Amino acid sequence: MRYRAFGRTGWQVSEIGFGGWQIGGQWGRVDDAASVRTLLHAFDSGINFVDTAELYGAGHSETVIGQALRQWRGSGIYVATKAQPTVWPNPDDPAPQMRGRFPDWHLRAHVEASLRRLGVERIDLFQLHSWGPAGHRELDWLETLSDLRVEGKIDQIGVSLRDNRPQEGVALARLGLVASEQVIFNMFEQPPRDALFPAARDGGTAIIARVPLDSGSLIGHWTETSYESFEQGSQPHQMFRGTRFAETLARVAALKAEVAPFYSSLAEAAMRYVLAHDAVSVLIAGMKSPEEVDMNIRYSDGAEFPAELMARMPRHAWVRNFYR
Numbered sequence: 001m002r003y004r005a006f007g008r009t010g011w012q013v014s015e016i017g018f019g020g021w022q023i024g025g026q027w028g029r030v031d032d033a034a035s036v037r038t039l040l041h042a043f044d045s046g047i048n049f050v051d052t053a054e055l056y057g058a059g060h061s062e063t064v065i066g067q068a069l070r071q072w073r074g075s076g077i078y079v080a081t082k083a084q085p086t087v088w089p090n091p092d093d094p095a096p097q098m099r100g101r102f103p104d105w106h107l108r109a110h111v112e113a114s115l116r117r118l119g120v121e122r123i124d125l126f127q128l129h130s131w132g133p134a135g136h137r138e139l140d141w142l143e144t145l146s147d148l149r150v151e152g153k154i155d156q157i158g159v160s161l162r163d164n165r166p167q168e169g170v171a172l173a174r175l176g177l178v179a180s181e182q183v184i185f186n187m188f189e190q191p192p193r194d195a196l197f198p199a200a201r202d203g204g205t206a207i208i209a210r211v212p213l214d215s216g217s218l219i220g221h222w223t224e225t226s227y228e229s230f231e232q233g234s235q236p237h238q239m240f241r242g243t244r245f246a247e248t249l250a251r252v253a254a255l256k257a258e259v260a261p262f263y264s265s266l267a268e269a270a271m272r273y274v275l276a277h278d279a280v281s282v283l284i285a286g287m288k289s290p291e292e293v294d295m296n297i298r299y300s301d302g303a304e305f306p307a308e309l310m311a312r313m314p315r316h317a318w319v320r321n322f323y324r
Helices: 032-044 060-071 104-118 140-150 166-175 196-203 214-219 235-239 244-259 266-275 290-297 307-316
Strands: 003-005 012-014 016-019 049-051 078-083 123-128 154-160 180-184 206-210 280-286
Touching (some): 003 280, 012 016, 032 060, 049 280, 060 078, 060 104, 078 104, 104 123, 104 140, 123 180, 140 154, 166 180, 166 196, 180 196, 196 206, 214 235, 214 244, 214 266, 244 266, 244 307, 266 280, 266 307
Parallel strands (some): 016 049, 049 078, 078 123, 123 154, 180 206, 206 280
Antiparallel strands (some): 003 012
16 A cells, blocks of 8 residues: 655645545445454555545444444554535525534534544544535634644544535635545546645645546446436436436446557556546545455555546536536
8 A cells, every 4th residue: 555645734645545435334235344344454454544424324434334333453544524514505595604514512412422522532624514605704614623633623624515516625725724525536626736735735635536437437337227226215226317327338338449449457557547646645445345446456556547538538528517
């Protein structure tokens, strides 16, 4: 496992982290004991960064991670979690209100609940699970989180940017008001490269890249009938409904053809594409088994992404919001 600087925090984090959404139960049925075994295998394999949120299974993901942390006897694990706003912004609103969305009572309640579920005395990285472009001016959230840092309840502060809106984090990254920003970044969702990554470098802000495999499509094993196997009501069943699945499959086929001369699988190309960007401190991938952990961490070897293939990637950029 290779490690990278997490912005200006002084942390050295595994460049591949554990994404905790899938163990919350919203991506299909989960076995908590199996999830704990997978987490412990990830920690034993060198992964030292795990990302979760209260939203993931109404705290269930945090609870399972807490079980794993209590069993872990190795070196420290950086735990990142998130608090959702009192009101989720409309995804079509370009200027949602930020002030009052994370009031003092709300943030304090979330921190205390997360501490309890995780079974830790301090949360390493506490993130706001939504962000608006006015957030660097409407700063009531920062006052409370700064107090919580002084009180020893949290260590570092981060934000998770709204889906498909990386530009909303540019000013915040340049100012360096928070330790990290989490953003969707993969072979389809490429816009963070344009302005957010340079701003993050300038401001010493760590970038957490989420959805590196595009919620499963960039693993490359879907077929025309795969949608039928998605559990009714699960996150992938909702995201890829209607014509979305067929369109995704067509674009995946084009990417497969593009990367075939360079990589044996689309999953490898997708993971290595994200790792090829030095602004990224850690990518977080969902892993349901020790075998998936092993598959992901073998890409952490420092191998360069082919320049010829990188130059072709912009033609595959595809920005859309399937979370609606």
